[in-house]
Each structure stands twice: as structure tokens, then as C-alpha cells.
Amino acid sequence: MRISRSLPPLYIGLIFTLLYLPITLLVINSFNISKYGYVWQGFTWKWYDKLWHNTALKDAFLHSLSIAFTAATLATLLGLLMALALYRYRFPFKRTASALLFILMLSPDIVLAITFLIVFMALGLQLGFWSLLISHITFCLPFVVITVYAQLKGLDRNLLEAAQDLGAGERSLVRLIILPVLRPALGASWLLSFTLSLDDVIISSFVTGPGYEILPIRVFSMVKVGVSPEVNVIATLLLAISLVSAMLIALLLHRKKDEKT
Amino acid sequence: MLRTACVHLRSPLFSRTLIAITLSWLGIFVLTPHLLVMMTSVLTPDTTNFAVWPLTFEAYTRLWEPLYATVFLDSLYLSVTATLFCLLLGYPFAYLLSRLGPVWRNVLLFLMIVPFWTNSLIRTYALKLLMGNRGLFNDLLMGLGLIDSPIQMLYSGFAVTFGLVYILFPFMVLPLISSFDNLDKTLLEAARDLGASAAQRFWRIIVPLTMPGIIAGCLIVFLPAMGMFYVADLLGGARNLLLGNLIKNQFLVMRDWPFGSALSVTLILMMFLMLAVYARANRRIQRKGGLDDANFA
Numbered sequence: 182m183r184i185s186r187s188l189p190p191l192y193i194g195l196i197f198t199l200l201y202l203p204i205t206l207l208v209i210n211s212f213n214i215s216k217y218g219y220v221w222q223g224f225t226w227k228w229y230d231k232l233w234h235n236t237a238l239k240d241a242f243l244h245s246l247s248i249a250f251t252a253a254t255l256a257t258l259l260g261l262l263m264a265l266a267l268y269r270y271r272f273p274f275k276r277t278a279s280a281l282l283f284i285l286m287l288s289p290d291i292v293l294a295i296t297f298l299i300v301f302m303a304l305g306l307q308l309g310f311w312s313l314l315i316s317h318i319t320f321c322l323p324f325v326v327i328t329v330y331a332q333l334k335g336l337d338r339n340l341l342e343a344a345q346d347l348g349a350g351e352r353s354l355v356r357l358i359i360l361p362v363l364r365p366a367l368g369a370s371w372l373l374s375f376t377l378s379l380d381d382v383i384i385s386s387f388v389t390g391p392g393y394e395i396l397p398i399r400v401f402s403m404v405k406v407g408v409s410p411e412v413n414v415i416a417t418l419l420l421a422i423s424l425v426s427a428m429l430i431a432l433l434l435h436r437k438k439d440e441k442t
Numbered sequence: 443m444l445r446t447a448c449v450h451l452r453s454p455l456f457s458r459t460l461i462a463i464t465l466s467w468l469g470i471f472v473l474t475p476h477l478l479v480m481m482t483s484v485l486t487p488d489t490t491n492f493a494v495w496p497l498t499f500e501a502y503t504r505l506w507e508p509l510y511a512t513v514f515l516d517s518l519y520l521s522v523t524a525t526l527f528c529l530l531l532g533y534p535f536a537y538l539l540s541r542l543g544p545v546w547r548n549v550l551l552f553l554m555i556v557p558f559w560t561n562s563l564i565r566t567y568a569l570k571l572l573m574g575n576r577g578l579f580n581d582l583l584m585g586l587g588l589i590d591s592p593i594q595m596l597y598s599g600f601a602v603t604f605g606l607v608y609i610l611f612p613f614m615v616l617p618l619i620s621s622f623d624n625l626d627k628t629l630l631e632a633a634r635d636l637g638a639s640a641a642q643r644f645w646r647i648i649v650p651l652t653m654p655g656i657i658a659g660c661l662i663v664f665l666p667a668m669g670m671f672y673v674a675d676l677l678g679g680a681r682n683l684l685l686g687n688l689i690k691n692q693f694l695v696m697r698d699w700p701f702g703s704a705l706s707v708t709l710i711l712m713m714f715l716m717l718a719v720y721a722r723a724n725r726r727i728q729r730k731g732g733l734d735d736a737n738f739a
Contacts, residue, residue, distance in 0.1 A: 189538045196535050197553065200611070203568030204557055206578065210571075217576075245561070259467065266460040274465060283466045284476070287661065287713060290704045291669025291686045295693060299703075303478060319471045339581030351456045364644045380558045382672050383686070387693065397563045399674065416564045423559035427552065 204420060211413035212365055228410040235411055241399035245379060248395060249309075252317035253374035257367055259318060267326070268333045286323035290383035293320055297354065298387045308390030316388050317381065321374035330372070332366035333359070333375025379419070476710075477717070483703035510688065517685040519672075520599060521667035524606035526705075528614040528658065528663050531607070536618035536655075551619070554612050562609050566676050569595065569605050578737075597679035602728040605673040610666065615644035621655025650726075656721045665713055685709065 211229070215222040232238060266272070267279060285293070297316040306312055336359070344354055382397040389398050396415070403409040450649075485496050494642050504510065539547050559566060580592040588645040595601055625648065633643045649656075671686035685705060692702030 185444070192534060192680065193538055193550070193674070196531065196611075197550075200554065200557055202561055202578075203565055203572055203608070206571060207560075207568050259463070262460050263464045266457070266464045270457050270461060271466075272461045278464055278468050278475075281472045285468075285472050287665075287717070289665040289669045289709055289713070291666075291671070291689055292479075292709050292713075295702060295706050296479050297471075298693065299478045299482060299699070300471065300475035301473075315471060319467075322467075355456075364496045376555060376558050380562050382561065383669060386672075386690070394715075397561050398561055398674075400561070400567070401675075404570070404676065407569070412564060412567060416560050416568070419560045419564070420556075423556050427556060439459075 204416060205417040207413045210410065211417040213410075216410055217408055228414045232411045232414045237394070238399055238403070238411055238415070241394045241396045242418075244393055245396035248313050248317055249277040249375050249378035252314055252378045253371050255314075256318045256321035256325050257371045258373045260322050260370060261329055261363070261367060263322065263331035264326045264333060265359070268330060269351075282326055285320065286327070290320075290381070294384045294387035297384060301388060307392075308388055309393040310390075312388040312390065313385060313393065313395065316384050317378045320381070320384060321377050324373050324377065325370040328370045329363060329366045332363055336362055368423060376402060479703045479710075482699050485700050487698045487700045501700040504701055505704060505708065513683050513688050514685060516681070516683065517668055517688075520602055520606065520682065520684060521664050523599075524603050524610065524667050525614075525664040527603065527607045527661050528611055529660065532611060532614040532618055532659065533656075535542075539615070540619050540622035547619075551616075554615065558612070563672050563676075565609065566605055566673055568672055569601075569608060570676050573601055573604070579723075581590050596677060598684050599678070601677035602674050602682045602684070605677045606649055606667045606670060609670065609673065611665045611690070613662045613666070617658035618652065618655045621658075622688075625651050625698050642658040653723045653726070654720065657716070657723050661713075661716045661720060665709060665716070668709060 195248075199221070206274060207223075212224050213221055214225045214227070263278075263282075267275065288296075293316070297312070297319070301308060301312045301315075340358060344358055382401075385395055385397055386401070389395060400409075400412055400415070404412060478506055483501055484499060486496060486498050486500075505514070539550055542550070574580070575592040575594065575596075577595075579595060580589075583589045584592065629647055629651075630643055633647055638646070668684055669686035669689070671684055671690045674684045674687050689702050689705045690697045692705065
């Protein structure tokens with residue numbers, strides 16, 4: 182009986198150990214004097230210093246963060262508009278639109294990557310910032326729409342009808358009733374889009390251009406041949422950013438709850 | 443005028459803008475690109491213009507050449523293995539998480555996606571360090587006295603499968619958890635009261651009712667796994683290629699876009715095949731699951 186009770190936490194612990202072990206190793210090695218990181222040879226900041234002077238890598242890192250930030254913001258906005266359109270209105274090709282979102286969500290990255298590459302070539306768009314941004318927005322969209330739509334479905338339709346009977350126009354309806362209800366869904370969508378964008382390798386490899394290199398492409402060329410301690414530093418910084426944002430989000434949500442009570 | 447007739451009457455400008463944005467974005471960046479890929483797959487390859495007339499089915503006949511058929515089968519094998527491991531590890535994990543209180547459940551789910559903010563390529567690189575001959579895995583095994591000399595883990599099918607499982611694990615867990623959340627606990631109590639054993643309750647109630655989650659999880663692990671060229675590039679040897687490596691090669695190196703497109707069309711067809719299976723499983727338990735497109739409309 183005791184074994185069966187301690188088994189679940191053990192199993193969950195084991196999975197999390199496996200999930201975090203590789204990243205933890207990178208974090209530790211980002212401070213390790215040894216380049217190859219097989220043994221601990223002492224503490225150093227030299228890899229951080231090296232990253233600071235590696236302009237190409239630093240730029241790629243900043244580019245990735247700006248693409249993720251911009252794409253998450255625009256995808257959330259665009260996804261909100263789409264979810265509203267699908268929820269509020271009947272229009273021609275509505276079934277097609279939802280089927281397309283569905284396909285977009287399920288298509289493997291490699292398929293989306295070549296569809297984007299082909300359409301940018303057909304449109305004559307130079308590969309670089311814009312092609313990256315458009316494709317990142319697009320692959321985040323279905324996840325935003327499904328999150329926002331789920332919350333809209335939970336909305337009491339009577340509330341909307343009452344507001345309309347009292348003379349509220351479509352825009353004030355959205356602004357005063359729908360948007361406040363959607364705030365948590367929008368927050369979650371932004372976060373998910375940001376995550377998806379930062380994590381992407383496959384689509385970015387196809388639609389990137391020489392003018393705007395982002396992290397995975399730069400890192401790929403560095404780690405393909407050997408060991409690069411600067412990559413450990415990048416991993417540490419990304420993890421730090423994510424943990425800080427996670428705490429900020431938790432704090433924000435917590436304060437929301439306090440205000441309510 | 444017929445088009446606007448069914449649109450909401452108040453503030454038509456607002457609603458028409460929303461509809462126009464929705465349809466044009468999806469039309470330009472989703473529908474057209476997919477159609478273009480299908481079209482490219484039946485064109486003739488050309489080094490300067492990528493694909494030109496006339497129409498030909500040569501790309502599809504080349505799929506059957508032994509060289510490519512081998513890559514396809516190897517890739518299928520690696521992806522199927524990775525999917526099964528994800529399921530075996532993820533199913534009990536999702537079950538345990540779904541039984542926790544909402545706070546713990548959400549905290550753990552969040553912790554599960556935090557590693558994603560460190561780009562998956564970087565995480566694959568971390569695995570490469572772990573699995574190296576002087577890496578932590580070999581150190582551990584030698585320290586435990588299980589092996590005398592380091593075993594070669596990198597550049598093998600094992601390493602690629604391990605990498606795929608590691609990267610795709612959360613994608614298996616998420617649909618499984620929502621399936622477990624939908625599971626009606628009273629059915630299990632009823633079965634217990636009626637004398638069903640634990641094994642019977644598992645195989646005859648839990649598994650069939652979570653089948654949509656299982657299939658959805660397999661769908662979003664298996665197909666992307668076939669495309670993860672960087673995992674094979676970093677962890678696999680020359681013989682452990684994925685379909686993604688082949689496609690990437692056709693587009694970015696060989697410049698044979700029609701053949702690359704034909705390979706992708708094959709993937710799209712496999713996707714629809716799996717969707718059909720998913721729809722059937724869903725109908726069988728007569729409930730709309732989390733991945734149904736009815737959830738959009």
C-alpha cells in the first residue's frame with residue numbers, strides 16, 4: 182500500500198528530472214571554465230563575456246526575442262478578430278475558414294514551412310524579417326483562435342442580447358462586454374504564441390533570409406560541428422527570462438484574485 | 443448584396459472588416475500556399491525558376507525508388523517508436539496530473555512547457571552533450587558499474603528516438619490530460635461497485651473513453667516527428683534520416699522543389715488518413731473532443 186502511494190510522485194518527479202536535466206546541464210556549464218563541460222573546473226563569467234562580443238549570435242538572440250514578441254502580439258490580435266468573426270457572424274466560406282484553421286493546427290511544421298516558402302516566392306517577398314513575422318503569426322493563429330473561441334462559447338448570450346436591446350452597437354459590445362471576459366484567454370494565447378515562436382526551428386529555417394538571422398539558424402551552424410559554450414549562455418538567459426516572466430504572470434494573476442475578494 | 447445579407451445588420455462596417463480580415467489572411471497564407479504545394483508537386487523541376495511547366499507525375503514515381511523508399515520506411519519506424527514511447531510515458535503522467543488539484547495540475551503543466559522557451563534546437567544540443575561518450579549518461583552508467591567502457595549512444599536510431607520523445611512529449615500529454623478531465627468518474631465507481639477488477643476498469647472503460655486523446659496525441663506527435671530534421675542532424679548518423687531531412691534537402695540544397703513538394707503531399711495525405719481514424723474514434727464515444735474543427739464554428 183505504501184509503495185503504491187509513493188509511486189505517483191516518484192513518477193512525476195522522474196519525468197520532470199528528465200525534462201529539466203539537459204537544460205540544467207547547460208546552465209551549469211555556462212559558468213564552467215572547461216569548454217567541453219565534462220568536468221567542473223571552476224566558476225567563470227568568460228562565456229557571458231564571449232557572447233557579449235559575439236555580435237552575430239547576440240543579434241540573432243535579440244532578433245528571435247523581437248520576432249517572438251511581435252508575432253505573439255499580432256497573432257493574439259488577429260486571432261481575437263478571427264474568433265470574434267467566427268463566433269458572432271454567419272458568412273460565406275465560414276466552414277472553409279474553420280477547416281483551414283484546423284489544417285493549420287495539425288499540419289506538421291515541415292509542411293507549413295514549405296507552404297510558406299513557396300507562397301513567399303510566388304508573392305516575390307524578400308525572405309527576412311517580414312517572411313519570418315508573417316509565418317510565425319500564421320502558425321500561432323489556430324491556437325489563439327481555439328483558446329479565445331472556447332472562452333467565447335462560455336459567454337452568456339443573453340448578456341449580449343440585453344446589451345443590444347439597450348442600444349449598444351457592435352463595437353461597444355465588443356469593448357465593454359466581450360473583451361473584459363476574454364482577458365485571461367488573451368493572456369494565455371499571447372503566452373502560448375510567444376512560446377511557439379521561440380521554440381520554432383523548422384519553419385524559421387525555411388523562411389529566414391540573410392538580412393535577418395534568428396537564433397535557431399545561428400545556433401545550428403555553431404553546434405553542428407562542435408561544442409559552443411556561448412550556446413549554454415543563451416540557454417541560461419532564455420531560462421532566466423522564462424522563469425522571471427512566469428513569476429510575473431503568477432504575481433499578476435494572484436493580484437487579480439485578491440482584487441476580486 | 444447576397445453576401446452581406448446574412449451578416450449581422452448592426453454596424454456592418456465592423457463586422458465586414460472582421461470577416462474580410464479572417465478570410466483574406468487564411469486565403470493568402472494558408473489556402474493558397476497549400477494549393478501551390480500541390481501544384482508544384484506535379485510540375486517539372488527547374489534550377490532557376492524552381493518549378494516550370496509541363497505537368498508531370500515524375501516526382502511521385504520517384505517516391506518508389508529504393509533509395510527514397512528506404513528513407514521513408516526508416517523515418518516511419520523512428521517516428522512510430524518515438525510516438526509509442528511518448529504514449530507509454532505520457533499516459534500515466536497525464537492520468538496522475540489530471541487527478542491532482544487544479545492548482546498543482548496547472549503549476550506542473552506550466553513547468554512542463556517552460557523548457558520550450560529555450561529553443562528546441564538548443565535542447566537537442568543539450569541532449570547531444572548528455573549522450574556523448576564522456577557525457578553524463580555514460581558517466582552514470584559507469585559509476586553504477588553497469589558498463590565498463592562508454593557505449594556509443596550518439597549517431598544512432600536510439601539517439602534520434604530519444605530526442606524526438608524528449609522534444610514532443612508535452613504534445614502527447616496535453617490532449618491526454620483534457621481527455622482524462624472529460625472522463626466521467628462515476629462510471630469508474632459504478633464499475634467498481636459492480637465488481638470490475640482494476641484491469642477491467644482500465645481496459646474497458648478508461649482506455650476506450652480516452653481514445654480520442656490517445657489518437658489526438660499520436661497525431662500531433664507522429665507527423666511532426668517525421669519532419670524534425672534538426673534532431674536527426676544533431677543526434678543521428680548517416681543512416682538515421684527523417685523525412686524532414688529529405689524534404690529540406692530537396693528545397694534548400696538540391697533545388698528540386700517538385701520532388702520536395704511531392705514528399706510533403708505524402709505527409710498531408712497521411713495527416714488526413716489519421717484524421718479519419720480520429721473522427722471514427724470520436725464518433726464511437728459520441729462526444730466532440732478537443733481537436734474537432736467543430737470547436738471553431
